[in-house]
Amino acid sequence: MIKILIFGGSGYLGNTIFKELNPFYDVYCTYFQNIHFKKNKRFFCFDLNDDFTRIVKKVNPNHIISSLKGDFNKQMFFHKKLINYCDDKNIKLLFVSSSNVFDTFTNYPSYENDKTFSESIFGRFKINIENKILRMKSKKWVILRSPMIFDKNSPRIKDILIKSKRSIAIEIFPNLIVNINSAKKFAKQIHYLISRDINGIIHHGSNDLVNHDEYIFSVVKKLNIKKINYKYIYTTNDNRYLALFSNQTIFPNHLQFSFEEVLREIIK
Structure with missing residues (x-):
């Protein structure tokens, strides 16, 4: 059975993904402040200052989903190390990104292979991590771009x-x-991508404007x-x-x- 670790599994989106995947796969998550998850054996307490490899080695996942929130600088450092680790250990990485990677382009909707360009701090943060993923030696990665949920x-x-x-x-x-997204529909689409072993940049959201x-x-x-x-x-x-x-x-x-x-x- 595929084993999945979700960083940020206690957040709204991360927990929706967990609930969708858990009946079908062996799924584990991290939480930070929400003590509601403390007694759940599938959840590990994780701070961005912590060494993430402790949890990864314990779970030994085939797939890692990053749905983290928090300080951008700490996230940048975390994702740089996580991307290198996944590349070295042949772990598939799924990264939740955003339509904000295109927030400078205003004249039309954006497609998967369009050049990213953002004037916002959030958009530039997501672009930075996406670019690191694109440079992975392995092709076992998925960039999950989502519009507003x-x-x-x-x-x-x-x-x-x-x-x-x-x-x-x-x-x-x-x-x-x-266009608009739903966490439940997003999670079902992620489930489909995992079940079909699909890689690459994927655009999510409603098919209308x-x-x-x-x-x-x-x-x-x-x-x-x-x-x-x-x-x-x-x-x-x-x-x-x-x-x-x-x-x-x-x-x-x-x-x-x-x-x-x-x-x-x-x-x-």
């Missing part, structure tokens, strides 16, 4: 609920055109929030894109979805 219980939905209760304005970008402000308005309506304040942010006078499309046919029809399907998940 906006499904039930996601941090973005929780943020909207909290801000609405506290009368804090929610930022919306009227000229921004995006929506304006950021329209999507937020729809989310607020689904959540039945009656009173809410918005802060309109215009970064340009023209429409700009922050969306991931694919020129590959990787996922079967049942794993493809629209942003409307993600919206429906919010009230399930």
